[in-house]
Amino acid sequence: MIELTINDGVAEIVLKAPWKLNSLNEAELGELSAAYDDAAAATRSVGSPGAVRALLIRGEGRAFCAGRDIAGVDGANDNARGYLEGLLTPLLHKMAAFPAPTFAAAQGACLGVGLGLLIATDVVYVAETAKFGSPFGNLGATLDSGGHWLFANTLGAHRTLDLIYSSDLISGTEAVASGLFSRVMPAEGLLEFTRAAAAKAAAGPTQAFLASKTLVAQIRSERLGLWDAVGRENEAQVALSATADYAEGFAAFTAKRKPGFMGR
Numbered sequence: 621m622i623e624l625t626i627n628d629g630v631a632e633i634v635l636k637a638p639w640k641l642n643s644l645n646e647a648e649l650g651e652l653s654a655a656y657d658d659a660a661a662a663t664r665s666v667g668s669p670g671a672v673r674a675l676l677i678r679g680e681g682r683a684f685c686a687g688r689d690i691a692g693v694d695g696a697n698d699n700a701r702g703y704l705e706g707l708l709t710p711l712l713h714k715m716a717a718f719p720a721p722t723f724a725a726a727q728g729a730c731l732g733v734g735l736g737l738l739i740a741t742d743v744v745y746v747a748e749t750a751k752f753g754s755p756f757g758n759l760g761a762t763l764d765s766g767g768h769w770l771f772a773n774t775l776g777a778h779r780t781l782d783l784i785y786s787s788d789l790i791s792g793t794e795a796v797a798s799g800l801f802s803r804v805m806p807a808e809g810l811l812e813f814t815r816a817a818a819a820k821a822a823a824g825p826t827q828a829f830l831a832s833k834t835l836v837a838q839i840r841s842e843r844l845g846l847w848d849a850v851g852r853e854n855e856a857q858v859a860l861s862a863t864a865d866y867a868e869g870f871a872a873f874t875a876k877r878k879p880g881f882m883g884r
Contacts, residue, residue, distance in 0.1 A: 621635075630676060631676070632678070635679040642681065656675075657714075660719055678726075708764075723742065729751050732765055735765055739765070747792050749791065752795050754784045824881055835856060864882060
């Protein structure tokens with residue numbers, strides 16, 4: 621079950637199947653994709669009471685998402701391509717391209733598909749007791765959902781393969797210390813902190829944030845060098861100089877007051 625609520629500019633998407641650690645089957649991936657579509661549609665109504673200017677995704681209960689729901693899956697006849705390429709990968713693309721800042725609050729198991737959902741989110745805050753890794757060798761399967769890319773680029777080849785071969789899991793504390801995610805904190809304060817961060821972003825200069833989101837994605841995917849990145853920053857700044865929030869930010873600075881950004 622997937623729940624979407626919108627309040628004060630923040631869309632909150634909740635994975636609500638705690639009895640199975642929020643693992644996701646085909647139907648639930650479809651529900652999650654539809655929730656992102658609905659939230660994205662609300663970003664286009666900037667200025668209206670229901671407009672979305674930030675998004676938060678979380679899992680209910682003791683885990684964020686333990687991965688694919690394989691209950692009832694016959695490994696001898698599994699349509700892995702249909703699940704991964706037909707449903708999951710398009711969802712991850714959609715999440716990464718969401719037209720506003722996105723945040724995740726992650727506790728407990730964050731494995732497989734759950735890890736992929738976090739990779740596709742802009743900012744990830746994790747509980748100290750969150751768990752990451754690749755226990756899939758126990759199924760005769762391998763890490764998917766972008767896990768190889770994240771681990772190899774952050775942890776290096778040796779540590780990545782050590783995690784895969786051993787099926788060991790690392791904690792939220794180790795994950796953040798290794799540079800995998802943004803911040804770590806006690807589980808009891810995680811959701812409140814993440815909601816506050818999303819609310820702050822929702823009140824900010826949305827177009828400026830999206831410019832940075834695009835630039836970071838380009839630097840990462842295109843391996844931009846310094847001067848190519850500077851050139852794209854310049855173009856982004858020129859475009860932003862024509863926005864209402866840019867004018868408001870400079871006017872507020874001059875008047876020594878807090879800016880009132882509208883997201884446009």
